[in-house]
Amino acid sequence: MSLVAQQQQLAAAIRDGSDAAGLLSGDFATGLQVYRHAYRARLAEALADNYTVLARALGDEAFDALAQAYIAARPSQHPSIRWFGHALASFMATADDELVPHASLVDFAAMDWALRGAFDAADAPLLESAALAALGPDDWASLVLHLQPSAQRVTLAHAIEPAWRMLREWQPDSGADQPELPEPVPLQHTLLAWRQQGETRWRSLEPLEAALLQSVAEGAPFALLCERAAAELGDAEAAAPAVIGALQRWLADGLLRRP
Structure with missing residues (x-):
């Protein structure tokens, strides 16, 4: 397997949880789990930073559940973590009541993202x-x-x-x-x-x-x-x-x- 193929397989294993058989085994498997956890935790932190008021409205536990569901459904596609979460409001609009207990929370997400976009605009x-x-x-x-x-x-x-x-x-x-x-x-x-x-x-x-x-x-x-x-x-x-x-x-x- 070429180095590029190994890197792609490792990235997929960390990002998507895909099978890394033949690439990592033994003690390295524990390291892979650490990387997987750290990757999702960093994305959840980025969401909390982009959606400060929404996170406060939901509370830590409920927002983390929403973040993990979003990470699984909408994997990060942008090179900059700043833009991760651009589709959170639309995701919330179709989520179940356990993740979004009140419809107005979708508006909290939309307002948070609009203000962050205004701040970062050219x-x-x-x-x-x-x-x-x-x-x-x-x-x-x-x-x-x-x-x-x-x-x-x-x-x-x-x-x-x-x-x-x-x-x-x-x-x-x-x-x-x-x-x-x-x-x-x-x-x-x-x-x-x-x-x-x-x-x-x-x-x-x-x-x-x-x-x-x-x-x-x-x-x-x-x-x-x-x-x-x-x-x-x-x-x-x-x-x-x-x-x-x-x-x-x-x-x-x-x-x-x-x-």
């Missing part, structure tokens, strides 16, 4: 209000806005934000008891996460702003943003002021990049 130069002020009246209709790479939009099915905030602020190592959490009520809405001046930020979006940001992400020009606002509001006269108001907030939040 930088881009900001669109400044002076650039828009220099536009002529005929330029606005065809103006196309561009979201910052850090802008993450995720659809949530429950109003988890109050409970998420409480868990994020709770420090388990301080010895303080876990806070009493409000029951997340069903509420279909969009959460926006982004990075501004090196810090991750988030807020829940009203339906109009969520629709406008979706149009921006799709590359719609300013004229179509106004049309969409008119349809959402049912008032053509209120559309342009609403879009301008949203644009001013996006500029202040640093959500837009220079084209």
Whole structure:
């Protein structure tokens, strides 16, 4: 057996638990078990780091059970351990009640991942209000806005934000008891996460702003943003002021990049 084949067999034995007969035996078999355990433990630690609030919501034992189930079902495929767990929310959506005792926990996972993605996104130069002020009246209709790479939009099915905030602020190592959490009520809405001046930020979006940001992400020009606002509001006269108001907030939040 070539060295490359041996390495591939050993990696499969550690990663997937496949048979390593003929490669390891005797005392080496114990070492293999140590490597298998360490490999899964490291992946579970990475999940806990990427999903800090979800881990606190579930507790150590329940989160470890979820992590081990996910590791078995969705083996790591990315060279960087940072991106392990990208499909955890979708995995949880189809998991049984023993692993996911409340449907809102899927939203906790989605929010955690969106914020981590916002933190790690690439930088881009900001669109400044002076650039828009220099536009002529005929330029606005065809103006196309561009979201910052850090802008993450995720659809949530429950109003988890109050409970998420409480868990994020709770420090388990301080010895303080876990806070009493409000029951997340069903509420279909969009959460926006982004990075501004090196810090991750988030807020829940009203339906109009969520629709406008979706149009921006799709590359719609300013004229179509106004049309969409008119349809959402049912008032053509209120559309342009609403879009301008949203644009001013996006500029202040640093959500837009220079084209």
